[in-house]
Amino acid sequence: MAKSAAKKVSNVFVWILMGLLFVALAGFGIGSFSGGASQVGSVGDVEITADDYFRALNNEINAQSADERRAVPFAEIRARGIDAQILAGLTARAALSHEAGAMGISVGDAEVAAQIAQVQAFQNTSGNFDRNTYEFVLQQQGATPREFEEDTREDVARALLQTAVIGGLTPNEIFAETITAYQSETRDFTRLEVREGDLTVPIAEPTDAELAAYYDEFPERFTRPEARRITYAWIIPSAIMDDVEIDEDALRELYDDRIDEYVQPERRLLERLVFNSDAEVDAALAAIEAEETDFDTLVADRDLTLEDVDLGEIAADDLSDAAAAIIFADEDSELLGPVPSPLGPALFRVNAVLQSSEVPFEEARDDLSAELAQEGARRQIDDMREGIDDLLASGATLEELSDGTVMTLGTLDYTPASEEGIAAYDNFRDAAVSVQDSDFPELLELSDGGLFALRLDEVVPPTLPPLDEIEAEVAEAWQATALRDAVAERASQLVAQLAQGATLEDLGDTAEERLIRRQDLLPDLPATTVAQVFQLEGTGDVVMIPGADAAHIVRLDTINSGVRDAPDTSVILSIMNQSIAQSMAVDIFEAYGQALQANAGITTNQGVINAVHASFP
Structure with missing residues (x-):
């Protein structure tokens, strides 16, 4: 009965149910509340324990911290109202448990065992339930089989009650058809x-x-936004790369290392379709010449795609001598075959002929020189880092930094729209937004290997420039x-x-x-x-x-008007039917839950709630 009833719940309802199960089960093994009182509230005769509330809160904090890749403090959780949402979820769960108990809804041991056997954490490498693994996992999480099995029994009972309330809802077809007609017109x-x-x-x-x-x-059209007036000192590789001495031998060595980029042999863009014999290749070529088929069709007939037969750029050295002699001796034919290949006789299609090319060292010299100069400038800047850091640590101002080093001084009224000069660097933009007027300048990196330090001079309020200036x-x-x-x-x-x-x-x-x-x-x-x-x-x-x-x-x-049987219309109609059914179910179940809580009576213990909150740093 439990299985057949549960199958009637649509996917969205299963996810709602899984949310309740998550609150109930995910908290095992993450600690417990160590205060004196043990109950934060109740619905009817079902308690909401301090442990349940603590575990649910702790689990949510861990989840949000993982999502945001930082430690999310409990104060922030409260500011977002998440604590209230968790307590409301536990209350709704308790209301369902109370009603299920009042109605005598429960499931037997066989259904509990079946549900537990589906949990992957309790299965062995063959995908079967393993009793030893089950007990070991629960022991590691600080739970006992009896506790877990009773929780599972209650969860399945709640699922049955939920299915009874929202299962089998069928909205009037006119709703979906009316909306679909509107959307598909x-x-x-x-x-x-x-x-x-x-x-x-x-x-x-x-x-x-x-x-x-x-x-x-229209003064608002010309008012300048609030700006952060910033003084900065910076140095980037392009500012000093012209002064970097380039060794001729290093240029030659770099050119030789990249010779494959500068000297390229003649190449072909090839596709290859392999056959069992030369005769089959000849037959395929004959069929193509008779316009009975084409290369793309031959590929599709093998249940292959053009990506499957694409070889990309191929030079003569990439082929056997026999294949290269056939393919590279012919610059006119699109189809060549039979051509020997490691997989057997093949039909080749030539999509393009790429002529050989050579960039002499003299032509590549400027690009190579600029690259080596850039690398040398980055090394020089990196060597300056410690000295600049020491100057800032000793209290030097940005002006003094500019006078005593190669760093350049500048000022900027920074806004989110700023993107010229140093404002084009994301690292500078982040620092410009976060810097405070009480901060001491610190040395920071730019994405191209440059360095900068900045100071907030003032926050300039929104300003309307005089008409004659604009x-x-x-x-x-x-x-x-x-x-x-x-x-x-x-x-x-x-x-x-x-x-x-x-x-x-x-x-x-x-x-x-x-x-x-x-x-x-x-x-x-x-x-x-x-x-x-x-x-x-x-x-x-x-x-x-x-x-x-x-x-x-x-x-x-x-x-x-929309065509009733058109593919697009059918898709919209199906989506509308599902959306309406889901919306009805959510509304009905929400009203049902509110009625359960009102009838059973809700009590909360704010003192225990506060004590749970106080246990978080």
Whole structure:
């Protein structure tokens, strides 16, 4: 009975149940609460023990610490409200246990044994339950078989109760069909674009008064964000690499080490299909020449893919002498065969001929020299590290650091949008965000082997620059706004002509959009275009949609209902049915759980809860 009932629960319900089992079982072996009182609360006659609460909290802290790769303090867990969520979960579990007990729901030893036998941790290498492994694992976790088996019995009983409440829910099909019809509907429309060239009167240059008025009306557009004014000293390899002496012998040695990159023989991009005999290769070639098949089809007939037969770039030395003589002697044929190969006679397809190439040392010299200079500069910077560290440790300022070393001094009003110069380095960006005005400069690394140190001078609040400093920026913004308004006004005038009998095609060049879905994005049109098209009620309806540099007049041509048996529609309908069933089940089970808790009565002991909390550092 237990097994057949449990099979009726859908996947989502199984996951809900597994969440309850996780709270119950995952805590074994992680310690226990050592305070005096043992009960943080109860639902009816089912206790929520301090050990249960402690283990669940500790398990969650460990899980979050693993996810975030840092030690998550308990104070942060409380700030996120996770402690309340865990207590609520334990309360819901206790309410189910209380109701299952009141209804006399339980399972026998055989079902408990069957459930335990499915736990992988208790199985041997053959995948079978092993009693010795079972007892050893529980002993290591500080639990006894009796405790674990009783917990399992209660979990299965709760699962049966949950299945009885939410199993077999079947939503009315009209719900899913209505939503699917809405989602699968498509629309066809025609649009006319109105740009600056379509204006009857060009946009004039703004006057000083218009700029001042625009500046006053939209100060938020020109206000600079809060910035962190930072002084920094830095040194990077590219700043000193020109001074690095390059040894000629080292250049030659590097060139010789990479000779395969600079001197490459003639190569072929090859695919190879192996046959049992030369006769089979000849037959395949004959069939291809008669246009009865092709190479791709021959590959597919073997249940192979083109990736399976692809050899990549092949030089003559990569082949046997016999194969190389056939393949590299022919520069015109695409198919060659039969060609001997280690696997047997083969048909080769030549996809490209790559001619031999050679880059002389003299041509490669500059690149090799730059690489060696970069490496030498990094070594020099690394040698400077200890001396710079000592200067900072002795209290030297960044200005003194710049005067006494090769490091360069700079200042920057840093914002998240900063990306020029040193702000292009992630390490600097991270340091710029975290540095405090009380911090002493410390030496940090850059990704290219450079070094830097920085100091926060002040936090600059959001600031609106004077108009005369940003007049060009304000003028550009004014022009953009004027263009948007002007093309929208012109488009509205054209819409009025439609009302007087003109057609959209009469007004200019149009474009058609077909079978557009609600979720589609049209990259060349305003973001609201699709939504506004689906708000039109009937064919022939028109809407004007303004954009940044163009306005769009859109006419709805056709409303296409979703095809009931189309593959996409069937998928949407299936998803909708599942989603509705799951939503109903969650709502019903939540209401049921709240009713159980209300009827059974919930008690909590805040003193014990506080004591459990106090046991965490």
